[in-house]
């Protein structure tokens with residue numbers, strides 16, 4: 218039997234590096250050779266706390282590579298195609314799928330959580346999920362398409378406009394990608410973080426208007442920076458109650474608040490903070506995943522285009538690279554926060 222190298226989650230906390238059977242490719246799928254796969258923040262609880270839907274599973278859902286084989290002769294022209302992959306496999310029968318809103322599919326499969334993903338040499342990928350990338354885009358940058366699309370999707374929910382004051386609470390990977398998109402849109406970007414953030418790194422991306430809320434009152438700072446008005450759009454990209462409250466406080470009258478961060482625990486709003494939603498007639502948006510279709514306006518196609526044109530510099534966020542054998546170091550850095558990191562990438566030679 219043909220085998221490949223892979224990282225196989227056999228139980229919570231046991232991500233074995235081993236020889237594993239090659240994926241079996243169905244007629245509407247390709248055999249995809251993985252070149253680069255980012256470690257997502259969500260992979261840490263998936264590997265170390267909650268596990269996947271069943272064991273064994275190969276995690277990894279932010280990836281790029283090339284088509285190495287096809288399940289049906291009619292796709293043979295795809296062999297050699299460089300691509301990134303939308304990791305969600307929708308049912309295409311529920312009402313959200315019928316609406317083209319695959320990110321809200323009620324019965325989806327997912328490469329890297331429900332099905333085998335890309336911490337491996339090869340993965341099986343439906344033809345429908347392939348997003349071609351130009352030769353000018355490196356595999357590593359192309360593996361940033363998923364988080365870039367998540368960031369774009371969040372901003373598009375609130376219909377950002379040129380000149381908007383956008384404050385982002387949580388300048389992590391997603392927060393900084395949102396910041397880049399907002400800037401590309403002609404908005405002014407204000408960043409709020411804490412001592413855990415690397416402000417030199419943030420400045421090196423050209424963002425100079427920021428507040429370290431470990432040292433300064435973030436709400437007062439946003440008010441000061443906006444002439445007392447508040448932000449047109451406030452974005453929560455941490456997932457804790459404090460920053461959610463800060464967003465409601467920092468938003469201008471008639472402003473918009475976008476909740477992006479996956480919640481850590483329960484949220485309680487002080488009464489006076491909750492009043493802000495009513496008195497300022499705030500619009501609150503949730504965002505989930507990213508939109509995918511074959512039109513040029515889909516989040517995924519826009520991201521590939523923007524990265525190829527240099528509008529979005531996602532490679533700047535890649536701070537560490539490992540391979541399948543050594544990626545435990547990357548997982549440790551993320552799990553223990555033992556050193557500064559933005560995106561940690563697993564690269565196959």
Ligand SMILES: [Zn+2]
Nearest residue numbers: 257258259279
């Ligand atoms: Zn992810």
Ligand SMILES: [Zn+2]
Nearest residue numbers: 308311314322
């Ligand atoms: Zn569906």
